[in-house]
Amino acid sequence: MAATDGHDTGAASIPCVTLNTGHAMPVLGFGTGSSRAPEDLPATIVHAVRLGYRHFDTASFYGTERVLGAAVADAVRSGAVASRADLFVTSKLWIADAHPDRVLPALRESLDRLGLDYLDLFLVHWPVAAGENKKLVPFDMEGVWRAMEECHRLGLARSIGVSNFSAVKMSKLLAFAAVPPAVNQVETNVGWRQEKVREVCAKNGVVVTAFSPLGAHGSAWGSNAVMESGVLRDVAARRGKTVAQVALRWLHEQGVCFVARSFNKERLKQNMEIFDWELSEDDKEMIAQIPQRRACHGEFFVSPDGPYKSLEELWDGEI
Numbered sequence: 001m002a003a004t005d006g007h008d009t010g011a012a013s014i015p016c017v018t019l020n021t022g023h024a025m026p027v028l029g030f031g032t033g034s035s036r037a038p039e040d041l042p043a044t045i046v047h048a049v050r051l052g053y054r055h056f057d058t059a060s061f062y063g064t065e066r067v068l069g070a071a072v073a074d075a076v077r078s079g080a081v082a083s084r085a086d087l088f089v090t091s092k093l094w095i096a097d098a099h100p101d102r103v104l105p106a107l108r109e110s111l112d113r114l115g116l117d118y119l120d121l122f123l124v125h126w127p128v129a130a131g132e133n134k135k136l137v138p139f140d141m142e143g144v145w146r147a148m149e150e151c152h153r154l155g156l157a158r159s160i161g162v163s164n165f166s167a168v169k170m171s172k173l174l175a176f177a178a179v180p181p182a183v184n185q186v187e188t189n190v191g192w193r194q195e196k197v198r199e200v201c202a203k204n205g206v207v208v209t210a211f212s213p214l215g216a217h218g219s220a221w222g223s224n225a226v227m228e229s230g231v232l233r234d235v236a237a238r239r240g241k242t243v244a245q246v247a248l249r250w251l252h253e254q255g256v257c258f259v260a261r262s263f264n265k266e267r268l269k270q271n272m273e274i275f276d277w278e279l280s281e282d283d284k285e286m287i288a289q290i291p292q293r294r295a296c297h298g299e300f301f302v303s304p305d306g307p308y309k310s311l312e313e314l315w316d317g318e319i
């Protein structure tokens, strides 16, 4: 797996990882996926850029592409960054567009909403496809990936990847991909370590990016396993850090990138302050004891008459 190499894209203190396309991705991204995006999100994004955030995560499904695009334009106009090239923007292909002939048009629509000429990273959001009337239909992994490869060849997506792919699905994809995925974005945190996915990705030079690095606490499907972990609380007290900082530092030391969501200026700053200290071996041993449980099950994508009839099938038993 490409290792964190400390290469600096200009962000104040966020290191980058080099993707298999040769492009640098800041290891910490600003997540814009939320059921409650605040009205002042554009100003918060510009503030984040001023703090040193360079990597922004959106998706057509989140409804935040326009807001992010406007904030990117603002950040450039106001001189917070010299140009759009200083930023790393990820968006994702929604399941309604996960059909070979819909991939390129959907990317163009995302670019249009963002007001950008290219994405830094375009991800297949789920290994799931929906047809007419939102009915779940079989996901044509190879056809969709060939269309993703075309997006890459056209220069509209500098890197391409997937999200919510199990280790089994990663292996299937890697077996036929002409352009291998650069990233698999999956739920990863101290309470769901994703060891199988990380192993197959590490062997194949695919970067794992964690979503819900803090357990998505406070959201309808999130969990308190991270933010209310007694183990993390003890480690945080010993290190003089916050629970969130320990959770993010653990991911960084595992070689996992992460997109964290905070719309709070203080917490945005706090989440960046994890790159100049280390966890001890004792800390990591204690963290390794935290019970494991997936929070984001994707139960909406399972149905008795759909292609995935159980969560076991959706996750290939990795639940």
Ligand SMILES: NC(=O)c1ccc[n+]([C@@H]2O[C@H](COP(=O)([O-])OP(=O)(O)OC[C@H]3O[C@@H](n4cnc5c(N)ncnc54)[C@H](OP(=O)(O)O)[C@@H]3O)[C@@H](O)[C@H]2O)c1
Residues within 6 Å of the ligand: 030, 031, 032, 033, 034, 057, 058, 125, 163, 164, 185, 186, 210, 211, 212, 213, 214, 215, 216, 217, 218, 219, 242, 244, 245, 259, 260, 261, 262, 263, 264, 267, 268, 270, 271, 296
């Ligand atoms: N690919 C996918 O299928 C997928 C799925 C889910 C999410 N994502 C992406 O991943 C991003 C992050 O994941 P997430 O939004 O699920 O959850 P998360 O980042 O694990 O947690 C977000 C919650 O943590 C709070 N928080 C942030 N920093 C904190 C700190 N230092 N101390 C205490 N609380 C803190 C936030 O509240 P405040 O705003 O009040 O700070 C918010 O309630 C999303 O925004 C989205 O971009 C992708």
